[in-house]
Amino acid sequence: MADTRILKSKVESFVRDWLEARFGQKFGTKFLLLKGVQGEAKSHEFDAVSMDGSIVCGIKTASWKTSGGKRGSGKVQGAFTELYFLHLIDAQQKYLVLTDPEFFRCFAKECDGRLEVGLGLLHCPLPPDLCREIELIRSASRSELGF
Numbered sequence: 232m233a234d235t236r237i238l239k240s241k242v243e244s245f246v247r248d249w250l251e252a253r254f255g256q257k258f259g260t261k262f263l264l265l266k267g268v269q270g271e272a273k274s275h276e277f278d279a280v281s282m283d284g285s286i287v288c289g290i291k292t293a294s295w296k297t298s299g300g301k302r303g304s305g306k307v308q309g310a311f312t313e314l315y316f317l318h319l320i321d322a323q324q325k326y327l328v329l330t331d332p333e334f335f336r337c338f339a340k341e342c343d344g345r346l347e348v349g350l351g352l353l354h355c356p357l358p359p360d361l362c363r364e365i366e367l368i369r370s371a372s373r374s375e376l377g378f
Contacts, residue, residue, distance in 0.1 A: 242357065242361065243260075258279040260279070263275060294369070330354075
């Protein structure tokens with residue numbers, strides 16, 4: 232079975248280091264309490280939260296297209312879901328960080344006129360060796376699913 236945990240471990244670690252270089256402070260995962268919700272507020276785990284809590288980011292490594300070459304509607308919905316959770320927390324800066332250049336370009340177009348003021352999209356380019364590793368995992372996963 233393809234080990235997709237690399238997408239959580241190596242990629243997110245790389246992105247947190249990239250964010251540290253960009254913003255000048257360390258980032259880690261953290262559960263934050265959601266605000267403005269009905270009932271008792273729950274928390275959500277965010278992929279990258281600055282040590283002072285002023286910057287909160289979700290990270291997505293998805294490709295834009297499915298193995299069949301079509302727009303990955305589930306992947307797009309996952310990105311919008313992360314934006315929804317970012318909307319429900321207090322932070323000075325809130326970003327969805329996308330690592331796939333095509334997904335970033337296409338999702339930015341998809342968000343035109345739909346992105347709340349105060350939420351931003353960032354593209355974190357991955358190094359070639361990490362891109363190759365991700366592609367190997369995706370290929371193995373597609374093979375297992377019969378694609």
